[in-house]
Amino acid sequence: GAVVSQHPSWVICKSGTSVKIECRSLDFQATTMFWYRQFPKQSLMLMATSNEGSKATYEQGVEKDKFLINHASLTLSTLTVTSAHPEDSSFYICSANRERGEKLFFGSGTQLSVL
Amino acid sequence: RKEVEQDPGPFNVPEGATVAFNCTYSNSASQSFFWYRQDCRKEPKLLMSVYSSGNEDGRFTAQLNRASQYISLLIRDSKLSDSATYLCVVNNAGKSTFGDGTTLTVKP
Numbered sequence: 001g002a003v004v005s006q007h008p009s010w011v012i013c014k015s016g017t018s019v020k021i022e023c024r025s026l027d028f029q030a031t032t033m034f035w036y037r038q039f040p041k042q043s044l045m046l047m048a049t050s051n052e053g054s055k056a057t058y059e060q061g062v063e064k065d066k067f068l069i070n071h072a073s074l075t076l077s078t079l080t081v082t083s084a085h086p087e088d089s090s091f092y093i094c095s096a097n098r099e100r101g102e103k104l105f106f107g108s109g110t111q112l113s114v115l
Numbered sequence: 116r117k118e119v120e121q122d123p124g125p126f127n128v129p130e131g132a133t134v135a136f137n138c139t140y141s142n143s144a145s146q147s148f149f150w151y152r153q154d155c156r157k158e159p160k161l162l163m164s165v166y167s168s169g170n171e172d173g174r175f176t177a178q179l180n181r182a183s184q185y186i187s188l189l190i191r192d193s194k195l196s197d198s199a200t201y202l203c204v205v206n207n208a209g210k211s212t213f214g215d216g217t218t219l220t221v222k223p
Contacts, residue, residue, distance in 0.1 A: 032209065043216045049210070104159075104204070107158060
């Protein structure tokens with residue numbers, strides 16, 4: 001069964017609204033979670049590393065005020081796409097691992113479509 | 116130069132064929148290596164970890180050459196269900212870097 005749960009799977013929203021995506025580790029505590037974005041026929045692009053109890057670490061070119069990350073507990077990280085626009089439409093995926101450097105478990109992804 | 120580079124593909128092969136994917140990485144301090152499989156609009160799923168001694172799992176064989184900073188994946192007796200994108204992943208100090216993926220299509 002899934003060890004990382006991600007919700008929602010699909011979101012369709014109007015331009016200007018904010019969308020929150022949740023990522024939960026189900027049977028382990030994850031001090032670190034990762035958020036990715038994937039455009040069609042392209043690879044995963046790491047957006048940020050979510051750190052429990054502290055600020056997220058964003059990759060170069062990713063706007064932290066646009067993509068708000070909160071990692072308030074050892075099993076939950078959230079990504080909020082603020083004031084979403086059509087160009088934010090993408091597949092967003094989270095991941096976590098039990099131990100640093102070990103294999104990643106991925107959430108099932110969220111397909112965001114901004115109209 | 117990208118940190119992790121893969122054969123761009125696409126690879127189109129008949130059922131039963133043997134196909135090999137290659138991946139190179141630039142950071143010699145990289146510590147762990149993986150192959151993931153991703154189906155369209157789905158999350159990546161671990162195919163296998165890659166060890167220096169090489170490892171095999173059924174029809175799949177992975178090799179790591181640290182000296183050449185090179186990873187490979189060999190698929191024997193390809194099945195239709197092997198059609199997917201294969202991602203090479205290299206981890207250093209807890210951070211995973213993904214290759215762009217190689218697309219495989221196995222045809223009847």
